[in-house]
Amino acid sequence: MKIMEMKYEGKAKKIFSTDVDDCSVMYFKDDATAFDGKKKGTIEEKGVFNNKIASEIFKYLEAGGIKTHFIERLSDREMAVKELEIIMVEVIVRNVAAGSFSKRMGIEEGTALKQTIVELSYKSDPLGDPMINDDYVFALGLATPEELTFMKEETLKVNKLMSDFFDARGIFLVDFKLEFGRHKGEILLGDEFTPDGCRLWDKKTGEKLDKDRFRRDLGNIEESYRDVMNRVLE
């Protein structure tokens, strides 16, 4: 397989087209950003860790009945994925209060919620991924009601699967965001599932094992990503 031109460069990844039909290559960078790009940095080896983590999780999710864009891990930093038409809606799950939710609502991190929250944001770096709701999705034509229903149902399935997955590895899955894309009449889970896009707290110590270590300058960033990788690959 030959890598052709770069189709997209995001904050943590690049996407390249290839000479193989319906196959792109996702390249995992070490770059890290936070607060809508206001904070920038590098987490050494993050790309390597995240590629391994995401690959393992995609395989696990596929085995659990979730259709994803994952084809295979190609190298340390490269993953082969199907070509998606990205849906510009991020789906976020919150199992307990944390992060932007806590800040916006004035509710202390770690506070229990009466139920799991599913929320949506508009995928837009310049606008800072603003929160939206179902009506926004339809009013702006971002997805159809059937598509959105499917995405939310898949997200709740992923929450169950991933909560169990991390629980068995001594980690509490606090929250995460997913992205989906259209592919030959189906909707597939796209993007990645890594400590860049979720919150993971050690069940025993409460220690944060995710990008909050970078956002909040908590130190041991690389070590935490490596720890998550090791537990994911257990």
Added chain:
Amino acid sequence: MKIMEMKYEGKAKKIFSTDVDDCSVMYFKDDATAFDGKKKGTIEEKGVFNNKIASEIFKYLEAGGIKTHFIERLSDREMAVKELEIIMVEVIVRNVAAGSFSKRMGIEEGTALKQTIVELSYKSDPLGDPMINDDYVFALGLATPEELTFMKEETLKVNKLMSDFFDARGIFLVDFKLEFGRHKGEILLGDEFTPDGCRLWDKKTGEKLDKDRFRRDLGNIEESYRDVMNRVLE
């Protein structure tokens, strides 16, 4: 009826208890604030205009089948209302793009939407009334699913009634927010419907006839509120 102590002072109104059972007095101030209280000012006679506007609209909505907290207008600035247990969820309707929606989504004011948007915000001055969704309402115990469904249905009925009402008066109803409260096992429309809490554009000239004149220093603020009052009382 005797006015007793002040129960609440908001940005534009005060609420007093009275010696009459289940009767409060809502007092309309001339104070105006915008941008979460960062901008402060006075709109002369606004309290008088808004009391007249809200009273007329409550009567119209009651006639249209909407149950409200309105009892009667008592004086220039005072309205008698039933005592509500306020639900901390504001319900917003957007018929076209404007205001915070336009800013947050990067969509020009006046842009048509494929459908009307209903959105929710958490009623909290210190937090700046952050946007929430249905799951937030349940996760935080702000209202039950039955209550929220009822509030949304009532809001869409109000949108139809008020769009027709203003349309007949040469005004386009762009967006508005409503507040509800619990009262003897029912949910009643509370607060007010005035140019402080909605956007009204003259159908012929496109001129703004609402609080945006204050927010954006467009001048003729008092004249616009008086114009709306006169058309409402037509």
